[in-house]
Amino acid sequence: xxxxxxxxxxxxxxxxxxxxxxxxxxxxxxxxxxxxxxxxxxxxxxxxxxxxxxxxxxxxxxxxxxxxxxxxxxxxxxxxxxxxxxxxxxxxxxxxxxxxxxxxxxxxxxxxxxxxxxxxxxxxxxxxxxxxxxxxxxxxxxxxx
Numbered sequence: 001x002x003x004x005x006x007x008x009x010x011x012x013x014x015x016x017x018x019x020x021x022x023x024x025x026x027x028x029x030x031x032x033x034x035x036x037x038x039x040x041x042x043x044x045x046x047x048x049x050x051x052x053x054x055x056x057x058x059x060x061x062x063x064x065x066x067x068x069x070x071x072x073x074x075x076x077x078x079x080x081x082x083x084x085x086x087x088x089x090x091x092x093x094x095x096x097x098x099x100x101x102x103x104x105x106x107x108x109x110x111x112x113x114x115x116x117x118x119x120x121x122x123x124x125x126x127x128x129x130x131x132x133x134x135x136x137x138x139x140x141x142x143x144x145x
Contacts, residue, residue: 009075032055052085053082055082
């Protein structure tokens with residue numbers, strides 16, 4: 001599994017990538033917020049709390065200040081350590097990374113124009129909205145009737 005860099009985490013937490021980046025960050029944050037499934041033989045602090053961070057505090061801290069490189073590095077470290085200790089988390093993190101590596105679905109558009117085109121003007125594209133065309137008629141152009 002490739003480690004997630006602090007720069008990537010900071011960019012995602014800061015909203016880079018628009019809606020897709022926001023959804024990617026939310027997916028990672030939800031994954032980190034899942035219960036920490038460590039084996040019972042791992043060490044704990046005297047009061048029984050885990051010695052290793054689940055990453056939840058680091059996610060919240062980075063969300064509060066995505067420009068702080070130390071917060072981003074703290075989250076990257078917490079994710080890496082948790083992945084090493086929690087096999088279920090590691091598997092889910094790998095699946096999350098593979099999902100992010102898939103290219104976004106892209107539709108293919110094929111436009112063609114045949115026959116006579118009045119005034120020689122054609123507009124082709126996809127998902128147009130709120131367009132206004134101010135066309136003037138060329139008096140020298142022959143009229144088709």
